[in-house]
Amino acid sequence: MPRTATSADRQPLDNQRRKALKVTGALAASLSAGIPLSVFAQRAKIRAVMPNVFIPDPVRPIITSQSGGVEVDNLPYVSPSDSLAKLMAPGGTGQYDMIITLTNFAKGPALGAKAGDERLLALDMSAIPNATGISKDFQSEVVRRDGKTYMLPIVSGFESVVFDASKVNPDDPLTQSWNVLFSDKYKGRIAWRDDAHGMIFTAALAMGITDPLGMQPAQVREVQRFLIDRKKNIRTMWTKFAEAVNMIATGEVHCLYGWIPMRAALEKQGLKASNNWPKEGLPSWTQSAFIPRDSKQAAATHKVINAMLSPEFGRKLTDVTEYPSTIAQVASGYDKAYQTKLGFDVAARGVRRISFELPQQMDVWLEAWNNVKAA
């Protein structure tokens, strides 16, 4: 007959239970001692569509700390057209929390034809006090309608000719002109960008057309003929960043239509790279941040935009990418030579800045460029 358990039997079991509880408690205590309580609080995260170059890893901690812990989850960036397509697609105003793209490209479609058509949220400027630090040079880039602000410029940039200064003389007047891409002097050592907007815009400037955006179709055809005639001087056309940088670094070309970070990347390779300040005009742009109308993280996004307009973020971004921040205080933190190198003082130097907008008749430009490529 099985005997019932006595208190003598229960003692070892009780001891085992107590041991187990002790161990579990000790484990929990030691684990939680190493874990800050804030971890258990859910961090706000916003979904952003923006060029990845404007959110390199070194700037992320600045955004997170200045926004009170908000993190930016940035989607793969393709182009301004893709960003706008995402906003304009059905449901697009609610899928993303922040978009940063070319100001002049996006503002028209994003604002719509009239008040009430906006696909953007009017910004609460009281939540973005750092906006007062935007340089006066970029105040015209702030997008407003009926007294409300919709887009704020975060970073600026320009198109120019990037060249190997050991092979191309920076002091040559030709170098400081768009004609360096079209003249015979560097025949076979030039690369154009495979881009209708950029190439027709700059070719028009090289031809002496002061207002490329105002060109009539007949003028565009003249530019097309000019480009076809000058095409014999080029080595190739580039489409990707890495392609362009490699071409100059390996000596395949000496100069090309390029961007600021290309110059920075080449300098990091030890190359004596520079860019010109074309006397005909410097196509300039800004990239602005805005919040899609139905974003569910508008409050957090305001904080992120405010963080991105802080001098700390602007300085770090400019240090890493060499793109000029739009915040006035950032420029004054550099010495004169570096300000000149980055282009902060282009207006003061008398370099003509031209807004790098899209033309009304982009289809005419596209057709002309396709003819240039086919020739």
Next chain:
Amino acid sequence: MAVSSTSSPPMLQRWQRLNPFELASWLYGLIFFVFLYSPLVMITVLSFNDSRLTGFPLKGFTTKWYEAVLANQPLLSALANSIYVGLASAAIATTLALLMALAFRHEFWGKRIVLYMILTPIILPGIIGGIVLLIFFGYLGVRPSLFTTVLVGHVNWVLPFAFLTLYPRLHKFDRSLEEAAMDLGARTSQVFWEIVFPIVRPSVIATAIFAFSLSFDEFIRTIFTVGSDRTIPVQFYVLIVEELSPELPAMAVIIILLTTVASLLGFAFMRRADRSNPA
């Protein structure tokens, strides 16, 4: 009789017997394959180049770019995402393709229209397909992510290929085997699992492997449907467009190896399927 000490080796004699047309054909074939495979050889060579630039001249041998790939969390994460989505797409698309191929063995109303609908994603340009998916999911209010929008886009792309691979093999399947099994009292499910599936299994596996390869390489539809996650083609694109990443050739070699192995496995299973179920 003494053997001539000046007789040509057999291979040379064979070449010497070729007429000019045959020689030209061989030369054309050689140039064709050189043209086809030299970029792959070049990228493999450049992946071992001790230079931050992806290009010539070669500056020395190194394996550090492979080490950089293994230490690059975003790249590895994108690779893992591509593998997960690839496996899921392959499983779903192969299952659906198998069911459709079985159905297509029978006549039914609208069969031709259904066939055209199945094949539409092949005909539609990728960018149009991507935009359609972007608009579709926008209307539904579905947030882009790997296992919602991306997976649907990949299955949509891969399914017609899976169907076109499986259908001919099921079409020539000997139906008398099924009839015999049914005559002997087998239920429909038994006929499928114990008679049909074991015979077509190599084809199904080969189809799944091909489907995985297609999904793994898919870019254009993914870029419109991916959220903040990245697949490996998307990550590559972002790196090439905006950065100078010297470890990209090494990553490319790894991906080429993965997809080559997958494709070869697929071919091997396909050959096995053809041998076990000849026309």
